[in-house]
Amino acid sequence: MSMSLHPFAARIHMSTSRSTETPWSELLGTLFSTIAKESQQTGGPMIGHVKGIARAGDAFMRINCVSERRPPDVEGHLPSDVHEVDLDLAMLVFGLGPETAHAIVETALRQCGLRWPMTCFLDIARRRHDAVLRH
């Protein structure tokens, strides 16, 4: 059996001026849903996952998305008065190379930025991104 996977991972610092009425679960859930939908539009039904953990001090929120047809699982809590978080994001989807995954994440961030203005800095983990893992 052989299957090729190209992992993509990034650390994203998100600074938003969103209203405190908008919970982080909604913002991050929308971001991950958008990534899943963009993945589906690019490569067909999503086979793999997009997951992440957002941190702000001692608070955290974990987001996991395995299908464009299902809302992401969200656990943990980020207080509503927090305006900056560090999000570690990992994406592993069949058929999507790291450059494509990177573009999808940026597109999703832009789309979320239209709704909740924010500034994001992406630090892409590149150590193995040129490698193809074969099983």
Add this chain to the structure above:
Amino acid sequence: MQLIGLLGFLGAGKTTALLALARRATAKGKKVAIVVNEIGDIGIDDALLRRLGNNVWELVGGCICCTLSGELISTLRDVAKRYAPDLILLESSGASHPEALFKALEYGRDLPISATRWLAIIDPVRLAMLIAVLRPLIESHLARADAVVIGKADVATAEELQEAKDWVSHARPGVPIFVTGMGPVGNRLALEELMSCP
């Protein structure tokens, strides 16, 4: 020292099952070590598991069935020597191949492990799609499992759960099946039952 290994495709619910097992074991006074493997360069699950107060060893940036097989054995040795847990919970990457993983573990035969159980975690909601695309991999998880956990019972339909049970029973007749989920379904993973699986 006992070892429970979790097999299952990406997003099957391995971390959720692992957390449930860790909570049960800790509540019973067991010293638990968690070894988690993620293919990506940044570990997500280990960060969550640590935040929840667990003792975690991470293997990231490759897969324990191939590129990180050597690191797996050295990590298990390190855990046994420095932490001496009662139970190691090993979460494989969602893409690891059991045959290759078991071969890698043969190099750890000197480890002081008294009993090992392997759980295959199945996502009933995506099972039909995954079988259509990755049948050999999903079947290989079942072939090596001492028990099968069908998760996400709180979000799957009754038909999806029944189809998953039927498929597992057909692929591995007689294998113990646990149906679990979050929320109102509760998590029914019973440690003793798992460890007593033949």
